[in-house]
Amino acid sequence: MSRTISGGFARALVLLVGWAAIIFLIAPILVVLPVSVTPETYLSLPTDSISFRHYAKLVQDPRWSGGIVTSFGIAVLTALCSTVLGTLCATGLWRLSPSVAGVIRSLILWPLIVPPVVHALAFYRTWIDLGWIDTPIGVVVAHTLIATPLVVITVSTSLAGVDRRIEDAARSLGASPLLALRRVVLPSIWPGVLSGAAFAFVTSWDEVVVALFITGRKVSTLPLVIWSSLTERVDPAVAAASSIMIGLTLLLLLVRLWRPAASAERATT
Numbered sequence: 001m002s003r004t005i006s007g008g009f010a011r012a013l014v015l016l017v018g019w020a021a022i023i024f025l026i027a028p029i030l031v032v033l034p035v036s037v038t039p040e041t042y043l044s045l046p047t048d049s050i051s052f053r054h055y056a057k058l059v060q061d062p063r064w065s066g067g068i069v070t071s072f073g074i075a076v077l078t079a080l081c082s083t084v085l086g087t088l089c090a091t092g093l094w095r096l097s098p099s100v101a102g103v104i105r106s107l108i109l110w111p112l113i114v115p116p117v118v119h120a121l122a123f124y125r126t127w128i129d130l131g132w133i134d135t136p137i138g139v140v141v142a143h144t145l146i147a148t149p150l151v152v153i154t155v156s157t158s159l160a161g162v163d164r165r166i167e168d169a170a171r172s173l174g175a176s177p178l179l180a181l182r183r184v185v186l187p188s189i190w191p192g193v194l195s196g197a198a199f200a201f202v203t204s205w206d207e208v209v210v211a212l213f214i215t216g217r218k219v220s221t222l223p224l225v226i227w228s229s230l231t232e233r234v235d236p237a238v239a240a241a242s243s244i245m246i247g248l249t250l251l252l253l254l255v256r257l258w259r260p261a262a263s264a265e266r267a268t269t
Helices: 002-030 032-036 052-061 061-094 100-108 117-132 136-159 165-172 177-188 190-206 207-215 222-231 237-268
Strands: none
Touching: 032 061, 032 237, 052 207, 052 237, 061 100, 061 117, 061 136, 061 177, 061 190, 061 222, 061 237, 100 136, 117 136, 136 177, 136 190, 136 207, 165 177, 190 222, 207 222, 222 237
């Protein structure tokens, strides 16, 4: 009886500490929401009234709207390029021996270990010679190199649960390597491919350090606009943009949680 009581107390204590940690981490983010509807021209909590003027500014101000459009376009291109390269790379490593694949995978994952400022300096020096400074293609290529290892990780995790003999069987029946990849392997690893694409998109959308080094006046992403607004003059539109990004993240999370539940429901019926 005493063990049952002590076990229940321990579980309650763990839950209490866990929820306290979650609230501690989320509370600063939730402050952004009321700040975004302040009627003032500076960061403050609304007192007498609320205003959505700062949300309207994201659309009406060319500086903010341009940054959103530019970031979205760069993030989409980065996600596409990173997904293709990362999927092909992970599939190639999957076909190699574990020892050789482990060494190559370690080299590929180096960009995740190197500090972002080192990336930025390397890109800056190389992009000068290539003429890619302050160009969209320069940002897309840089973000692709940063995000591709994330795709390799997610796709490799999915490939770990795939039996290699199914590809061998397809090849023995006359399928070419490309056809076997497209019709046999890819359908088995779609969750990892989509997860890698999502990680690549978010990485590009949120990246600011490299963009500070390789962009100037011609290319201005949303993180750069937020950065300049915080350094030059604190604009409540920053809170409005952050609130929208938080809302979209929560929406994607709910969709991600809903899809497995819907799949499980269909499987039971």
